[in-house]
Amino acid sequence: MPSALYRPHGFAVNGYSMNKEPWSNKNADVCIRCATCMAICPVSRVTPLFPGPKQAGPGAERFRRPDDPPVDQWIDLCIGCHLCDMVCSSGVNISELNLIAKTKYLDEKGRPFRDWILSQIHLFSWFGSLFSHVANRLLRSPIIKWMLDSLFSIDRRRELPLYQSPTFRQWFRGNPTKGNRKIAYFYGCYTNTNEVDVGKATVQVLEANDFEVFLPPQRCCGIPMLSNGDFEGARRLGLWNIPPLLHTIRSGSDIVFSSTSCGHMIKHEYSHLLSIPGAEEVAKHLFDIFDFLRNLKENDGLNTKFKALSLKTAYFAPCHLRSLGIGLPAFEILRLIPGLQVDPIDADCCGLGGTFGFKKEKYEISQEIGKDLAEAIDGLKPEIVLSDCEGCRMQIRHLTGLKVLHPIQILRDALIFSKTE
Amino acid sequence: MHYDIIIIGMGLSGLMAAKTAVEMGKKVLIVGKGVGSLSLFSNTIDVLGSISNKMTLIDILSQWIKDHPKHPYAKVGLREMDQALSSFTSLFPPPYSFQTIGDGNWLIPTGVGTLRPTYLIPSTMVPGSSLKEGNGLIIGFKGFKDFYASWVAQQLKCRGFTLSLRDVFRQEITATALSRLIEKKGFRERMGREIRKHLKAETCVGLPALLGMNDPCSAKKDLEELIGAQVFEIPVLPPSIPGMRMFNRFKIWLIQRGVTFLLGYSVSKAILEKRRCEGIEVLHPPISTSYSSDRYILATGRFIGGGLKANEEKIFEPIFNLPVFQPKSREEWFQKSFLSDSPHPIHQAGILTDPSFRAVDEKGEWILENVWIAGSILSHHHWVDEKSREGIEITTGYMAAKQALKYEARGAGHAV
16 A cells, blocks of 8 residues: 655645545545446547556555556546546545656656647747747648657647737737726636637626726646646746736736636646645636626626527537536526527537647547547537637537637627627 | 525436426526446336336335335325326436336346346336346457356356457457447447357347447447347446436436536535525535525435445434434444345434425424435435335435425524
8 A cells, every 4th residue: 555645746735535625645545446437537438548547546546656666657548637536426536646647657757848848838829929820831731740740749630729910918908998897817828829819708798797807917827737747847837827816816806717727727726736825815716707707697797788699509518617616607608698509518528638639649549539529519510619628629620620619709799799700 | 606406416316306496497506526326326217126026016105105104205105206207207208218017117137147126127128128048148248347248148047158359359348438339330230240140049139238328229229130139238337338328318408407517526514504504515625615595405325425424333414414313323233144134224224304305303303494305315215125226216306306395485493
């Protein structure tokens, strides 16, 4: 029996007791081997290479000792969707056990340079946006994709996200908002340089609800690093991000986010996994944009002067949204728009897993998982698919070729007359 | 956030309570630590399997209720039991529907080769009810370790055969992976052809219950055409694919109707004031979110999920700290032998309620006037011996919601 959980670079890790509360780190022992996690794991459903959460998490944990070499060659196949955590009635924090084991494995075996590139995309983003015409041509070029595939094992079949210019920040500087109350917005790297309209829509909806939006100083939230097992890198970003956010909330403003992955990272992982001081306090005032709007509605403060939108859409709940534990607030708000048909999609994980699906050795797994989602979408025949996570949006476009938007863009279209770009 | 009703527990009783409340137009929150026991059990619906199948269930139950006045069924009543079961079956329209055979209990094969009585059977398992000595071929898959066809067949006095298919050969395959393969036409065709080669005079073919998560009836129909015999599913070890079908069906149905569906979070605190629950807190570190309602349903199950907890001396209920009806001492929890003919007294432990499904003390007074109890956490049933689990879950979940929604808060101390 391992006497201590491997602590990557000295981080304290809190597990959950049977009541899903913070507890000490012997959590693998409460696993009763009921196999419910096996029923939900998207990776073990499509490949025999991954033994499944029961074996990979609490099962293998009993063999992991801090000084022994790792036996987890398959551990990086855990996509980090957290679905196993959610269905476990015993409260085992399986995906966290996997992440820590993966970090140890990579610490010892060495990390591929490719993983570093994929987790540092935010460093190139401003450059990509500045020279977006050239950058996009390169990103689309089959020769460049072949090179990335051969040199760095970034699968050439994956469409690489294109850059937009001007960035969201640049647009925001030229379009200040007016309102009676102030609110901060954590927009996330992808919104800034690759999907600017999501940021615009968020700001426009907030302004339509009488908020003056401001952007606190912010950098990449660090989730690409964390999911690639780079706790140090993620922590550095967290230590940079929290102080301005702390200052924001102490001055009396709440903070909203439109990317469920960034939000989940800051709201939950910064505090208990990365032990960033001040993160707990920030978390109490940090909200998913639709959770925030839903709270406004509860207090009769939501602008519901929606014009009718006659559209047939389908809504996909991202894994990180489910693990925020707030239900499906976007779905609840969209149902208020007259004429809009929103069908919830009966599928669990899109299969992209952030950087997971870009990696050559994982591309096919990613696509197999995505096939189940594509089938579920096909059954509904929507004109547009809606999802709060940029990763899911990329994957759904890649799988189906359909138009995919963030639900905030549809909400903006119902409130204001500017069309989605 | 405020709701008309908050349901704690996402097993079959919690889900039925949520369905019942939604159908009455209410704003519902259902919070569950996990998916409940649906992923563990076979998910045929047992109502009272311990009584022989010579009578109709209605007749059996009329007498049973008279003989067991403290049993949950006695509190529900025959008419409401019928309505509850109809409400359940209406959630599963054809082709994947739940059927009775002759209005009574019927025997179907299990994953260990025995025959088990049950009442409502999904259409993919129905042909198994006509399995007789010699008329069935039981098929397993090499690499799928949760079902041993030759052994099961031997128990059932039929022939058994284990398929080696190239996708599965030499590897281990999980239930979900195999179920997913069966949903693919190419794999099904190869599988069907292989089975047909081995079929002799048998009229039905039994497979582990893996005909797919999403459309098992199409898979069944396809295989029947390829094989030339009836195909039926046999429930196997967890994870239960039929159980997940049931959970997914409830989940999507409830979400489509606007239920706030919080899977994966437990209630860390109940806020009690005098004899009322005023709210619950759900902890997702570091955030604790509060939810309030005038009505709560406790449907947290028994020991596996932590609805009831036991230390060395006592059994207790961790959320509301309700008193648990239980044997007087630890020594009396179990019979001397594991497979004793008499039920183990611990299984009768649970929350004692009045006919309105609210927990009562020794004087028969409500402990909390706005909390209703549903499902296997109730006292005075022996579901293992009675073979009554799903029936108790469905009927008490339905009834607790109906009772809860009659309640109007009129200020402290006054209750309907």
